[in-house]
Amino acid sequence: MELAIQAEGLRKRYGDHEALRGVDLAVPAGTVLGVLGPNGAGKTTTVRILATLLEPDAGSARVAGYDVVRERKEVQRAIGLTGQYAAVDEQLTGAENLRMVGMLQRLSRPAAKRRAAELLERFRLTDAAGRTAGTYSGGMRRRLDLAVSLVARPSVLFLDEPTTGLDPASRLDLWAMIREQVASGVTVLLTTQYLEEADQLADRNVVIDSGRVIAEGTSDELKRKVGGERLEVGLADPEQRAAAAAALSRAVGAVPVADDDGRVLRVQLATGLDDIAEAAAALRASGVAVSDFAVRRPSLDDVFLSLTGRSDATAADPAAAPADARTRETERSAA
Incomplete structure (x- = not known):
């Protein structure tokens, strides 16, 4: 079994806050791993380490066959990353955003233009291609953000809470587009606070709480942990x-x-x-x-209640919020 993502014993500390306490992951190529957990659990820190934006304090990880510390450039060429908030340039048009990223990826100007046109059509943004991204709706921006992450045709795609803030129709749209990528052979690591999202998209899930993996398995396997019907x-x-x-x-x-x-x-x-x-x-x-x-039937909400004492992924302990904020600020500085 070929692993597209493999992590062993990942640890990361920010001052007195230990964000990761030995995270292990194994994601077969061409599958979707759902990473679930409340705010401050360590999901985003894990993604940022795997995407080479942070270095772990301990442990090791390989993505697309490359070590995330020693072979950062190779990892970066193999991956796409969509964060929690759309990162497109709002002053540029949709087409300009995609062409700019293509040229940053060392595509020729004609190749960048062709790739932008392909992605605009695939993500149903052709009619809005000449509008500045600042005029896009939330759902359109997220589609453009996902398109940007696919310019270089990555083999591994990291999606960090990609549907946060979207309305139900836009969320369903994005789910369909993620499924298309998986069908084409892309490996996806998806962090989410929408438990239904993991149910719909993930082949397997891990539940992270307080920087540790506390459970893993398919949605059905996790549900069986809390009993039957x-x-x-x-x-x-x-x-x-x-x-x-x-x-x-x-x-x-x-x-x-x-x-x-x-x-x-x-x-x-x-x-x-x-x-x-x-x-x-x-x-x-x-x-x-x-x-x-x-x-x-038991739901993933029931799994959260059973495993973490919280009714769902969004019900984090308020006391953890300041630590989470410090974590994100430190990560921004590191990036």
């Missing part, structure tokens, strides 16, 4: 919560958990359809009025 029962009358909980407990042999207002009970299922039928019969026999009755 669960039954959610909405109560028409929250006063019947005790009766409903008793009925469900008898039916499925597990203790239900109520939400904050007592209107929804959740209980883990052990035997699937049999448990569902028993639960429905028990609620009916107890005279419990039900407003909703649904079976839910």
Whole structure:
């Protein structure tokens, strides 16, 4: 199995803040790795090390077969990088942005012009090619930013929270474009705070928290860490919560958990359809009025709650924010 990205024991410290505490990664060529974690977990620091923008304090990494410290130029020629915020020049037109990057990549002027035209068409920006990027919508800027990262036809693409701030339609657009790149053989490392994004795009995921990888696997493998399917029962009358909980407990042999207002009970299922039928019969026999009755599979949100104690990737510990801000400021200075 050919690895496009391999990292072992990556560590990075900023003063008294240890951003990375020994991160290991292995990404087969032509696949997508989702890197998940709350704010300040170390996702962006990892990407910046792999993209040669930072040097690790310890550990090693190879990207596209090259060492990120000793062979920086070779790595840079092999990769594309799209950061959390669009990095295009707003005073230049879309076409000018792409042509400029092409010439910086040592393409001839005609070759840079041809490549710009190809990417403008692929990313549906041809009609806006002559407008300055400052007039683009958020979704158009992100498409242009991704196009810029592809000018040199990279074999490895780093996407650091590429859909942050986009509306749902623009996010779906960008997902489709990322899938196109993977289908053409590009390896993608994607950091995201949208758990659905990892579910949709990633072949495998790693969860990083406090600078360490705390879990890895496919989305389904991670979901299995928090158990199987669960039954959610909405109560028409929250006063019947005790009766409903008793009925469900008898039916499925597990203790239900109520939400904050007592209107929804959740209980883990052990035997699937049999448990569902028993639960429905028990609620009916107890005279419990039900407003909703649904079976839910675990989500990546549930994985976050189980692994990090947070309900999703965006619910970072506020105390971590200042350290994260210091980390980003130091990274900007290093770059």
